[in-house]
Amino acid sequence: xxxxxxxxxxxxxxxxxxxxxxxxxxxxxxxxxxxxxxxxxxxxxxxxxxxxxxxxxxxxxxxxxxxxxxxxxxxxxxxxxxxxxxxxxxxxxxxxxxxxxxxxxxxxxxxxxxxxxxxxxxxxxxxxxxxxxxxxxxxxxxxxxxxxxxxxxxxxxxxxxxxxxxxxxxxxxxxxxxxxxxxxxxxxxxxxxxxxxxxxxxxxxxxxxxxxxxxxxxxxxxxxxxxxxxxxxxxxxxxxxxxxxxxxxxxxxxxxxxxxxxxxxxxxxxxxxxxxxxxxxxxxxxxxxxxxxxxxxxxxxxxxxxxxxxxxx
Amino acid sequence: xxxxxxxxxxxxxxxxxxxxxxxxxxxxxxxxxxxxxxxxxxxxxxxxxxxxxxxxxxxxxxxxxxxxxxxxxxxxxxxxxxxxxxxxxxxxxxx
Numbered sequence: 001x002x003x004x005x006x007x008x009x010x011x012x013x014x015x016x017x018x019x020x021x022x023x024x025x026x027x028x029x030x031x032x033x034x035x036x037x038x039x040x041x042x043x044x045x046x047x048x049x050x051x052x053x054x055x056x057x058x059x060x061x062x063x064x065x066x067x068x069x070x071x072x073x074x075x076x077x078x079x080x081x082x083x084x085x086x087x088x089x090x091x092x093x094x095x096x097x098x099x100x101x102x103x104x105x106x107x108x109x110x111x112x113x114x115x116x117x118x119x120x121x122x123x124x125x126x127x128x129x130x131x132x133x134x135x136x137x138x139x140x141x142x143x144x145x146x147x148x149x150x151x152x153x154x155x156x157x158x159x160x161x162x163x164x165x166x167x168x169x170x171x172x173x174x175x176x177x178x179x180x181x182x183x184x185x186x187x188x189x190x191x192x193x194x195x196x197x198x199x200x201x202x203x204x205x206x207x208x209x210x211x212x213x214x215x216x217x218x219x220x221x222x223x224x225x226x227x228x229x230x231x232x233x234x235x236x237x238x239x240x241x242x243x244x245x246x247x248x249x250x251x252x253x254x255x256x257x258x259x260x261x262x263x264x265x266x267x268x269x270x271x272x273x274x275x276x277x278x279x280x281x282x283x284x285x286x287x288x289x290x291x292x293x294x295x296x297x298x299x300x301x302x303x304x305x306x307x308x309x310x311x312x313x
Numbered sequence: 314x315x316x317x318x319x320x321x322x323x324x325x326x327x328x329x330x331x332x333x334x335x336x337x338x339x340x341x342x343x344x345x346x347x348x349x350x351x352x353x354x355x356x357x358x359x360x361x362x363x364x365x366x367x368x369x370x371x372x373x374x375x376x377x378x379x380x381x382x383x384x385x386x387x388x389x390x391x392x393x394x395x396x397x398x399x400x401x402x403x404x405x406x407x408x
């Protein structure tokens with residue numbers, strides 16, 4: 001029975017992927033991508049990877065979906081003007097052949113898999129005790145492969161730099177995005193007032209349990225950013241001007257703490273991002289605590305977009 | 314007793330699945346936005362409610378059961394808000 005469900009979900013994921021690629025309408029492709037992300041969440045749950053599922057639902061389906069729909073509504077005008085360039089036939093053939101080769105290579109890898117599947121899970125499980133955290137995913141992300149997580153956090157900062165660089169000169173330092181004014185007694189404002197407190201508690205809970213259970217700073221920060229976006233969109237709060245010192249400090253705070261702890265490791269434990277014996281858990285928690293506000297603010301500002309209102313000083 | 318609960322779970326979840334199916338058929342077949350929304354919210358409210366009701370006896374603990382109920386309530390709330398907003402937009406477009 002469960003096999004039938006698994007097969008139909010896998011088939012649906014494939015069909016949605018094809019639909020998202022083939023459709024000519026930007027909006028349809030964006031919504032197809034969101035549905036694809038949500039179905040992929042089910043796939044990860046079935047594969048026994050709840051951490052990945054949470055991330056896929058929060059970031060892959062949710063936040064990326066919002067970004068795509070936002071871009072699609074901006075592109076709508078140029079699409080209506082017929083300003084969409086279609087690649088020529090050779091370019092499309094080359095893309096199709098390249099994609100088919102990658103898909104075939106991946107299929108070969110999956111089919112040629114040995115039993116038991118190769119992996120570092122036994123080593124991870126054996127070394128978990130040294131980190132003091134109970135969730136192996138957190139141990140991998142913040143101890144064994146902490147460098148990857150550090151780079152991810154820094155990549156997000158670069159993304160903000162990219163978004164902000166689209167600002168017109170006169171708006172530099174001003175408030176990003178549009179100012180929404182909606183009826184304070186209206187439906188959206190009501191929804192934001194009811195949902196935001198619940199969402200903030202859920203976001204902090206998911207962050208908090210991340211040390212020992214599925215969850216963590218990325219998923220928690222995404223939920224916090226989503227609640228902030230809801231309040232902004234309902235007109236209950238406005239995006240802060242980007243020249244505020246607290247804003248800049250919050251953005252870089254998490255990555256800076258991460259780098260500083262990394263160098264402390266180089267001084268005390270002999271390698272960059274190594275944790276001295278017995279201090280692994282407090283240092284991991286310090287990094288998580290420092291990254292949470294940075295990530296929430298970064299994700300919020302990524303969706304809000306470039307500064308486009310005059311700086312008020 | 315567990316046999317009765319088992320039967321109850323199967324009936325409730327199947328009824329929930331039926332409402333989801335009916336809601337999807339309505340979404341595809343109904344002629345205008347408002348009636349499509351009507352079909353869709355039936356799936357969310359009744360369908361998810363019945364699925365949650367059927368899963369309650371199978372929950373591991375009281376807190377897991379409460380979480381299931383919270384998920385249903387949140388989906389109810391979000392569904393109601395989103396369908397109201399969509400309906401407002403649809404009737405504004407119709408003029």
